[in-house]
Amino acid sequence: MKIVKNPEEMTRVASDLRAGGCGLALVPTMGALHQGHLSLVGLALEGGRRTVVSVFVNPTQFGPGEDFARYPRDLEKDAALLEKEGADVLFAPDAQGIYPEGFSTRISLPSFENVLCGPFRPGHFGGVATVCCVLFGIVRPDVAVFGRKDAQQLAVIRRMVADLRLGIGIVAAPIVREPDGLAMSSRNAYLTPDQRKEAPAIFRGISAAAALARLGAPSAVELRAAFEDEIGPGGILSIQYADLVDPSTMVPMDRLDRDGLFAVAVHAGKTRLIDNAVLRPGVGAVEV
Ligand code: AMP
Numbered sequence: 001m002k003i004v005k006n007p008e009e010m011t012r013v014a015s016d017l018r019a020g021g022c023g024l025a026l027v028p029t030m031g032a033l034h035q036g037h038l039s040l041v042g043l044a045l046e047g048g049r050r051t052v053v054s055v056f057v058n059p060t061q062f063g064p065g066e067d068f069a070r071y072p073r074d075l076e077k078d079a080a081l082l083e084k085e086g087a088d089v090l091f092a093p094d095a096q097g098i099y100p101e102g103f104s105t106r107i108s109l110p111s112f113e114n115v116l117c118g119p120f121r122p123g124h125f126g127g128v129a130t131v132c133c134v135l136f137g138i139v140r141p142d143v144a145v146f147g148r149k150d151a152q153q154l155a156v157i158r159r160m161v162a163d164l165r166l167g168i169g170i171v172a173a174p175i176v177r178e179p180d181g182l183a184m185s186s187r188n189a190y191l192t193p194d195q196r197k198e199a200p201a202i203f204r205g206i207s208a209a210a211a212l213a214r215l216g217a218p219s220a221v222e223l224r225a226a227f228e229d230e231i232g233p234g235g236i237l238s239i240q241y242a243d244l245v246d247p248s249t250m251v252p253m254d255r256l257d258r259d260g261l262f263a264v265a266v267h268a269g270k271t272r273l274i275d276n277a278v279l280r281p282g283v284g285a286v287e288v
Contacts, residue, residue, distance in 0.1 A: 061127030
């Protein structure tokens with residue numbers, strides 16, 4: 001596996017890989033890789049595609065007071081994991097490489113930025129969309145792989161790629177969970193033992209909402225109540241939001257009268273954890 005830090009070199013290497021004719025995939029990450037990320041790499045490599053994995057802790061998607069400085073970084077370990085997984089290239093640029101002097105572009109998707117995580121993380125999705133657009137420009141992949149764990153990010157990227165006619169196929173990967181149901185996340189490393197013990201209640205809450213969906217067409221209020229019952233009041237976990245939205249447009253839904261994304265954000269102390277499921281009335285949790 002090649003490790004590339006320079007964006008111009010990355011463009012040259014990507015062009016050589018593309019010339020092989022098997023297709024080129026990009027998996028954008030912020031590193032501190034876990035099994036969830038590696039499942040994306042597995043999907044990227046399917047059908048013999050050559051695969052670039054980017055590791056870049058993108059400063060423009062962190063708000064003031066968020067965890068940019070303490071975000072876990074371990075490039076050596078990431079490289080070893082990616083090598084084993086069969087990735088072709090680890091692209092690890094620095095901030096100067098991605099945002100050279102004079103960089104002035106900012107992508108925004110206002111209607112996607114005022115729901116779910118948006119109001120709590122002003123500027124986050126603009127930062128994500130912008131950095132992904134830059135990475136797409138550097139690598140020019142045929143497909144890019146994103147996890148359903150970050151469902152709002154996935155919807156933002158899909159919309160941007162369609163709007164800007166970037167011609168990149170977006171592959172969505174299922175959420176990879178710990179055996180007790182907690183969605184894998186680089187931020188799980190922040191949890192204290194007590195918080196880690198409580199955290200699976202998030203998945204139990206989502207499963208309770210899915211059980212309601214199986215029975216019919218619950219309202220958003222009923223889904224939230226089912227989730228809240230599992231988290232309980234005044235404990236280690238506190239709910240930031242638990243909302244039902246359209247899976248593609250992120251427009252809020254009052255009732256699960258068609259497929260809906262039930263998405264939650266929960267605080268365990270300072271650590272913010274997100275999770276979600278796509279629910280179908282009369283069926284329960286599905287992936288779309
Ligand atoms: P991050 O490094 O957290 O920015 O994540 C990079 C990519 O990995 C994103 O597309 C995430 O949605 C995806 N990802 C992170 N955690 C998981 C998980 N537990 N299951 C599936 N995909 C994940």
